[in-house]
Amino acid sequence: MNTKYARTRSSTPTASDLTTAVEAFVASGGVIAVIPEGETAGLATPSSARTQPAEEHRLELAGKVQQLKYLAAKGAGFTALQYSLRMNKRDVRRLATENGVTINLSQPLRTPSREALDDATDIDDVVAGHAMHYSALGYTASEIARILDLSLRQVLGIGKAYRFEFRQRQESDKR
Structure with a gap:
């Protein structure tokens, strides 16, 4: 038999509890953003929080382009590039064409004498x-x-x- 117990609080929070919690949050390094009236929280977020993931993505992409150029110069094929760059074949091809990198599809093992x-x-x-x-x-x-x-x-x-x-x-x- 399944008996469900409802969670009940022993007491309801008061204004002083909320003030104490906010002061503890700010004391531990937290920042509370004040949202102007008429705006929503999504529009009022600081721009630095939005640009940080974009900056990381740009740096990661630049690293992948550099690695793509290096591996393509050594003669790596699509499978090796997919594994090294952790991208699928379509994304590797797109990245190569955007940056002017040519990928050798096949190379002869040895030229006949x-x-x-x-x-x-x-x-x-x-x-x-x-x-x-x-x-x-x-x-x-x-x-x-x-x-x-x-x-x-x-x-x-x-x-x-x-x-x-x-x-x-x-x-x-x-x-």
């Missing part, structure tokens, strides 16, 4: 003969590429052009 772009047709018969010799000795294609200072693609191209296969490393060979 010039040798890797060449075909196997550029390799002479002597190098192909060396590749076949090392293959007969039991070297894998990656080892032959490292020994002959070629790319793996070039070594495999040699095998295709000269019609022979390179040894593949198997599980039993990894001892």
Whole structure:
């Protein structure tokens, strides 16, 4: 059974209690604003109280812009920027466009070397003969590429052009 008890005051506050409470509030550093007649409390608030959160917001935004520029210069993507700035993707994009910051969407991991772009047709018969010799000795294609200072693609191209296969490393060979 739920019994509800009403809260009752033992005594009603008097004017002297209110005066004592106000004096204690002012003594502890409190400030009481006097509202002119005809205005409401919302309109009569001091302007410094309104500008303080706006000032903090402006400083926080300036810090985020600086961090955005720094991270974008290092090549950070949207996910890293969202995590670092604690903003969603739309807000990061808006902040970047407002401040002229370009965000790289993707970057290649490694640019291919010039040798890797060449075909196997550029390799002479002597190098192909060396590749076949090392293959007969039991070297894998990656080892032959490292020994002959070629790319793996070039070594495999040699095998295709000269019609022979390179040894593949198997599980039993990894001892």
